[in-house]
Amino acid sequence: MAVPRFWRRLKNLYNLLGTHCKNCGSYYYPPRNICPACRRGGKVEPYKFKGAGEVLTYTIIHGGPKDNARPTPYVLAIIKLDEGPRLTSQIVANPEDVKIGMRVKSVFRKLGEESKHGIIYYGTKFIPA
Amino acid sequence: MSVGIVSYGAYIPRYRIKLEEIAKVWGDDPASITGGLMVLEKSVPDIDEDTATIAVEAARYAVSRAGIDASRIGAIYTGSESHPYAVKPTSTIVAEAIDATPALTAADFEFACKAGTAGIQTCMGLVASNIIDLGMAIGSDVAQGAPGDALEYTAAAGGVAYVIGSRDLAAEIEATYSYTTDTPDFWRREGMPYPEHGGRFTGEPGYFKHVVSAARGLMDKLGTKPQDYNYAVFHQPNGKFPRRAAQMLGFSTEQIKPGIVVTLLGNTYSGSCMMGLAATLDIAKPGDRIFVTAFGSGAGSDAFSIRVTDGMEKIRGGAPSVESLLQNPVYVNYAIYAKHKGKIRL
Incomplete structure (x- = not known):
């Protein structure tokens, strides 16, 4: 990930910062500038997700890219946040301990790094709640 | 103006390694190691945890414990x-x-194991002079110890964040006093992965001289004596040093007991003394006085006299206690520990 690309997403990665449409009550992560349901009638505001949710489904990665912050095997899951949006994230846990439907909460971790000399990508992962 | 602790938060990674496991690898006698250091196990960071992630988790607990609006924080100093x-x-x-961005000042501190308490003193100054509303001082480390070195037995991971302010205090900092000299007892040169130390030299001219001098200096300044305090906390590179410092100063075993966290945690360097204070605040009652003395090699000591206020009861349950963070550890063997600590170069 190039430095500007990471920097642009930094606030959303650190704090699960998304959006909420005050008109229809929908929540979006990543954030949307326009509510796709309400279109012109939408009233979109920034929203910081609480970071609690459940595992909808997951996979165990055995052959991932070489990455010191994410050694294989690791768990990649689709998580449904309590406010509604679904997102893909790593679950920091033993693969055997991860179950569909289990409660998870967000934590602040290293997501990776550009290289040994490059920047470190920080952001949100999930752990069993 | 009274200045003190508005909130605090601690974070400890869930992994631990027993000292006997490390001793087994290096051919040392486990009983003599654990008996000599008075430490049984130490925390190990997860593979994706570092000083920054630990500092963030501790800071988030400090903010949530007292329900602080983070935009009020005008300064953040992380010691590591x-x-x-x-x-x-x-x-x-x-x-x-x-x-807390963007209207704040921020900087990183380094003074071996006392960089976090130096941050507390800086925040106290900024708050007392009305330059900022709240300041946050953090001590966080994924402590380094070279494979096979004596430090490897205790170098641990953890962090603590304190929010310093002048209103809604959970504990007032009555006074602080520091004692600093140029003493080369422990160092890490630029670009080197592990610190070096002066072996036994780190004891008398380093730790004990500075801790005892700072502690005596503060008590002289305030006209207090050890019996005036309910609790005392000292920097704890091992279990022996804080006990001996307490004895030299006239503090009892009971006074230092709640703050001795090194036995099951190890030495969290910049987080060490601050973690002991957090564990003591977890159980302290309004009116209790706590005497705190941090030590950083190189060398210096920061002493604090703290009085717990009624506000402590309001924030006590707002974030995990140090005791709860130490519970349910996941033990790893030396190979996994070496992988987590980046000792295996890929």
């Missing part, structure tokens, strides 16, 4: 000897992650 970047502040990462 294992900042992930040589140039690029850990404190800006923390500030962004707790939503």
Whole structure:
């Protein structure tokens, strides 16, 4: 990930910062500038997700890219946040301990790094709640 | 104006390694190691945890414990000897992650194991002079110890964040006093992965001289004596040093007991003394007085006299206690520990 690309997403990665449409009550992560349901009638505001949710489904990665912050095997899951949006994230846990439907909460971790000399990508992962 | 602790938060990674496991690898006698150091196990960071992630978790607990509006925080100082970047502040990462940006000042501190308490003193000054409303001082480390070195038995991971202010205090900092000299007892040269130390030299001219002098200096300044305090906390590179310092100063075993966290945690370097204080605040009652003396090699000591206020009861349950953070550890063997600590170069 190039430095500007990471920097642009930094606030959303650190704090699960998304959006909420005050008109229809929908929540979006990543954030949307326009509510796709309400279109012109939408009233979109920034929203910081609480970071609690459940595992909808997951996979165990055995052959991932070489990455010191994410050694294989690791768990990649689709998580449904309590406010509604679904997102893909790593679950920091033993693969055997991860179950569909289990409660998870967000934590602040290293997501990776550009290289040994490059920047470190920080952001949100999930752990069993 | 009274200045003190408005809130605090601690974070300890869930992994542990027993000292006997390390002793087995290096051919040392486990009983003599654990008996000599008075430490049984130490915390190990997860593979994706570092000083910044630990500082953020501690800072978030400090903010949530007292329900603080993070935009009130006008300064963040993170003390560590294992900042992930040589140039690029850990404190800006923390500030962004707790939503305290952009109207604040931030910097990273380094003074071996007392960089976090130096941050507390800086925040006290800024708050007392009305330059900022709240300041946050953090001590966080993924402590380094070279494979096979004596330090490897205790170098641990953890962090503590304190929010310093003048209103809604959970504990008032009555006074602080520091004692600093140029003493080369422990160091890490630029670009080197592990610190070096002067062996036994670190004891008398380093730790004990500075801790005892700072502690006596503060008590002289205030006209207090050890019996005036309910609790005392000292920097704890091992279990022996704080006990001996307490004895030299006239503090009892009971007074230092709640703050001795090194036995099951190890030495969290910049987080060490601050973690002992957090564990003591977890159980302290309004009116209790706590005497705190941090030590950083190189060398210096910061002493604090703290009085717990009624506000402590309001924030006590707002974040995990140190005792709860120490519970349910996941034990790893030396190979996994070496992988987590980056001792295996890929």
